[in-house]
Amino acid sequence: MPADSTIIVAGEERRNDILFQSLSERSKHEDFIRRAVDLLVERVVFGRASRSSKVVEWASPEAIKKAIDLKPKEGPATHEELLAFMADVARYSVNTAHPYFVNQLFSSVDPYGLVGQWLTDALNPSVYTFEVAPVFTLMEEEVLRQMRSIVGWTDGDGDGIFCPGGSIANGYAISCARYYFYPEIKSKGVYAVPKLVLFTSELAHYSTRKMAAFMGIGNDNCISVKADEFGKMDVIDLEKKINEAIENGSTPFMVTSTSGTTVFGAFDPIVPIANLCKKYNLWLHVDAAWGGGALMSKKHRHLLNGIEMADSITWNPHKLLAAPQQCSTFLTRHKRVLEEGHSSNAKYLFQKDKFYDTSYDTGDKHIQCGRRADVLKFWFMWKAKGTEGFEKHIDKLFDNANYFLEHIRQREGFRLVLQNPECTNIMFWYVPRCLRGCENDQDYNERLHKVAPKIKERMIKEGSMMVTYQPQGNLVNFFRIVFQNSALDHKDMVYFANEFERLGADITV
Structure with missing residues (x-):
């Protein structure tokens, strides 16, 4: 699997003997910093936010170790090598900004929050x-x-x-x-x-x-x-x-x-x-x-x-x-x-x-x-959106969650854990065809427990979305999809349901 570093455009190289200095100097670092920022903006911020991109480029630990030289070295890397490392780290990291990353109680990368965070790091307070x-x-x-x-x-x-x-x-x-x-x-x-x-x-x-x-x-x-x-x-x-x-x-x-x-x-x-x-x-x-x-x-x-x-x-x-x-x-x-x-x-x-x-x-x-100074990114978002913007954001999350809830309630193969959840967490089992009509079988729950890990493996290896699963008390493994990204719409809710159906259609347990 080729690393992203192979497609970095070459720029002016800098001598290794200046890399130990901790002060940014225009003559020594401007080209590198501008190219690094360009890589962040083009590859990470916008390049990875598209629905057509992958949520994750799955690779085993061994493959990642082979693709990225993780061991610190005695001598300095060149600026070209550092830019290559940036590209590879981004490639093999989970794309939490992706609209279909709904795995945790956080997702998306807010543009105003991101700029606030960049300013925080630049000021280093x-x-x-x-x-x-x-x-x-x-x-x-x-x-x-x-x-x-x-x-x-x-x-x-x-x-x-x-x-x-x-x-x-x-x-x-x-x-x-x-x-x-x-x-x-x-x-x-x-x-x-x-x-x-x-x-x-x-x-x-x-x-x-x-x-x-x-x-x-x-x-x-x-x-x-x-x-x-x-x-x-x-x-x-x-x-x-x-x-x-x-x-x-x-x-x-x-x-x-x-x-x-x-x-x-x-x-x-x-x-x-x-x-x-x-x-x-x-x-x-x-x-x-x-x-x-x-x-x-x-x-x-x-x-x-x-x-x-x-x-x-x-x-x-x-x-x-x-x-x-x-x-x-x-x-x-x-x-x-x-x-x-x-x-x-x-x-x-x-x-x-x-x-x-x-x-x-x-x-x-x-x-x-x-x-x-974790306050700055939040303050910057609040200034950009106003309290009314946060209110619209919250209302959109709950609207999406309710739409998804009602959509899967009507679809064959989906069973809700809670009929009326309070927040934007929607919990459900996906029941593949091999288990439908088997609810009274003695081993039904044991078999249903194995479904979520199989679907999760498929979605991660394809990179089509990321949704977590877990057991809870005496409940066997179920999916929990979390809506926290207000850029999602009702079409995305249908996509999630369709994707579960596609990934789980031929599963046997």
């Missing part, structure tokens, strides 16, 4: 003090305040931070909740507090359990609450588990509710959960990493009714709002808990005798020091 990141410290505060206002907190009051992913944001929630009730944890550690337990749905994102272990609370003390048939947290079981924990001598301190579960896209009932948290004096965190974008739509924000009752929220603009990876936020209505719980007052950064207002030095409330 680290956001901790106004001194070194004046625009970005102010920009973060304004964007986070506006997000808190959309949540429903008066005047956007509270606090917030941009995080390296929703998992870390959920970890911040645990840290803030624990500090809020037991501030001595900061100085004296876990030995100074009771045996703490928290609660989350059995269908919640695994990060809550993982962060509980990471922070010394332990997996066993992250108590799973039953979910109902629609994937929502069972509030009756939640109260039962809270009381059982108290009777066993544990100290409940927190509940994590989910607004948009990873697989089912379910929204836990926030209001009754919040009422229980008030009754038992528990911190309520809402993990709206996936579903938070629905807050931008007047038509769909009802899915998160009661979210203003939360103590903290995870909301990832890189998911439903389609900002480039990564763009995650943690929001809280408690103004001081982030700084008080995490500050260390490092004197080499956070001097109190600076010549400007040091309240703009926000970095001490983060557990990181060096931190990427």
Whole structure:
């Protein structure tokens, strides 16, 4: 398989002995940078966004290792070689900008977000003090305040931070909740507090359990609450588990509710959960990493009714709002808990005798020091589209999801997992001809379980689309198609159904 590097147009070559320098100099680097940008724009941004291109150029690990020289070398590469590496890396990477990449809770590459990300990288900031990141410290505060206002907190009051992913944001929630009730944890550690337990749905994102272990609370003390048939947290079981924990001598301190579960896209009932948290004096965190974008739509924000009752929220603009990876936020209505719980007052950064207002030095409330300016791409998108543009985007996603749902509901060979899913996740089984009419056979589920992996292999090797599958509880493997790209239309919905039918028509299990 020839590498893309074989069709790179040759340009002016540069001497190897200048490549060690870390400063961009026009005389030495302009030609290379312009050609690199041209390659990105033509090959990656526009060349890979066409429906006629492949979602992925499938290759085995061995083939990729053969096609791309992955090992760093003692001596420098030439500019020509570097451009060739760029082309090959792009070729063998999954084309997440492709309209038919619907495999994850992110897809597409927003043009305004992309330009914002390029500007971020060109400026190379680290956001901790106004001194070194004046625009970005102010920009973060304004964007986070506006997000808190959309949540429903008066005047956007509270606090917030941009995080390296929703998992870390959920970890911040645990840290803030624990500090809020037991501030001595900061100085004296876990030995100074009771045996703490928290609660989350059995269908919640695994990060809550993982962060509980990471922070010394332990997996066993992250108590799973039953979910109902629609994937929502069972509030009756939640109260039962809270009381059982108290009777066993544990100290409940927190509940994590989910607004948009990873697989089912379910929204836990926030209001009754919040009422229980008030009754038992528990911190309520809402993990709206996936579903938070629905807050931008007047038509769909009802899915998160009661979210203003939360103590903290995870909301990832890189998911439903389609900002480039990564763009995650943690929001809280408690103004001081982030700084008080995490500050260390490092004197080499956070001097109190600076010549400007040091309240703009926000970095001490983060557990990181060096931190990427993930705000710019989202801010740039918001400026470009306006809130009304985000609303139209969200409404289009839900419209596409509903169209696909109703389309496959009427087609032979498709069985829905949930008849009326809440978010833009649509879950279904594709039943090939060899299994139709065999529903009562003893081995039906065992055979159906094998269908999704076979179809997935075919779609990946052809590169025609990318859709994930998974089992869930006692449900055998089913497909989950996720609509997050507002450039898709109803014709694309029909394409997906037709493609499943084509790929699965002759499958035998």
